[in-house]
Amino acid sequence: MTTPTCAKVIYWRARPGQFDAYTEYLRTEVEPIDHAAQQHGVLTRFATLIDRRADAPWTHMRVFEFADAAQRERLHAGLSEVMQALLPDAQARAARAQRASGLRDKVDEVDMDLLG
Numbered sequence: 001m002t003t004p005t006c007a008k009v010i011y012w013r014a015r016p017g018q019f020d021a022y023t024e025y026l027r028t029e030v031e032p033i034d035h036a037a038q039q040h041g042v043l044t045r046f047a048t049l050i051d052r053r054a055d056a057p058w059t060h061m062r063v064f065e066f067a068d069a070a071q072r073e074r075l076h077a078g079l080s081e082v083m084q085a086l087l088p089d090a091q092a093r094a095a096r097a098q099r100a101s102g103l104r105d106k107v108d109e110v111d112m113d114l115l116g
Helices: 019-039 069-073 075-086 090-103
Strands: 006-014 045-050 060-066 104-113
Touching: 006 019, 006 069, 019 045, 019 060, 019 075, 019 090, 060 069, 069 075, 090 104
Parallel strands: none
Antiparallel strands: 006 060, 006 104, 045 060
């Protein structure tokens, strides 16, 4: 297995009353796409961390690890390609995006390097 050298961290905040629904959405609809992306070399590893504190600045931190910066730069395009392959119906993809936008708001996205 390739040792990751860098990461992209995306911070999301579940909308009020949507924490559990967003968590379930990640498990059932997003992670299968992430696993397929991993199998297709889009990313090396991924994880989702959650923060249940009411005053937390984010509720769900998605961490994607990559072999190098070039792989990281292709994340969004690679995920899009995998999603189109898994869900070829454009209307279904649009409905999925609409559902996601009702569950959470993006807080931040940061590119990072990994040590060790």
